[in-house]
Amino acid sequence: MKHKYLKNVVTLKLNPIKCIGCGMCLNVCPHAVFLLYNGKAEIADIDSCMECGACARNCAYEAIEVKSGTGCAAAILYGKLTGEEPCCDCCGK
């Protein structure tokens, strides 16, 4: 079963002009957000995106943009309270 989180929030963007259809984004995405169609990648299921950033990082053609970061509520709270980077101390600093 595919878990569902909040809709219409993610920052994922794919530029079809820069995309050459290498399929790397399909290889690295843990939630089958992309598919290949007519030689280019497309976003098939944007609300399943968890903004891990794997796709953007591994796109050699800079066709993908996404704002990734720490998605841990405790870390975000800590970051807001201290003015520092979000950190919940469980990642080994």
Next chain:
Amino acid sequence: MEQISTKLTKKDILNTWKARWGINRMNYKKDPGLYRVGEANEMSPVLVTANYKMSFDMLRKELTGIDAWILVLDTKGINVWCAAGKGTFGTDELVNRIADVHLSEIVSHRTLILPQLGAPGITAHEVENRSGFEVIYGPVRAADIKKFIIGGKNADSDMRQVRFSFYDRLVLTPVEIKGAVKIWAIVLLVMLVLNFIHHGAFGMTDYFGYSAAILFGCFLVPLLLPWIPGSAFAWKGWLLGIIGVICLNALNGSIFVTEYSTVRAWGYILALPSVSAYFAMNFTGCSTYTSVSGVVKEMKYAVPYIIASLILGVILILYDAFIYMN
């Protein structure tokens, strides 16, 4: 270099269980470097992993009958996915480690198999440019690695999707509960002390209700996650919490729950579900599918509500305990 077994010892299994309970979790490491499995030679595949010993064990136990090299990166004892997000399971560490172990002198091929969940930290094309080694992303789960290697390094879409099954969620709850113990104990202590100062201020209903609220958030919500209506975790926590409080209030005056006033009942309605909501919201950090933007949005509404209702609820309960009652 070290020859390693693909069999986990009883000690390994015990230590894995301990790590799940947060015992020595932050110092459960394997030395970074290259390790040999089976009769690995210069043509055998190179599998990359993190130096969290659990990650290392979860990989090697799937390699029975396989000849391979395991390249362990220094991720400060953190698992692959978290380290990738943080950047420690990263391009620089991989490139440096390849040079460190003189990998190009050990294998004649120029291919690395990386766990797919390392991708948030690894720029594959940069690794290739800098080290000469091509990065191939293997399956998400180590359990599929044998099938992947034997099947010609092809992953089907099922191998590439992360799951979050009941069991996956269950094994994450001990660490969540452990994280809540300190605050749980402090508040319980405060209630006991206040009850000592003003007898009758708090009773079994309070201790029990409060403890249940925490457990609902840390344990019940994770277990029942996909079956609780709504997408936001804080909401799921609040929903289970309010159901719990309604039951608690409904039992008021029964043999299970000591009688208490309407003021206290409203105090519970305001305070307890917010406690559950807070701990449920925290579970987003353990989950495998919540987006950063989603968590931020969720928190924008949940945090002010939790704070406000908690303060109001506690005021009502304290008023009832010290002023209203007698």
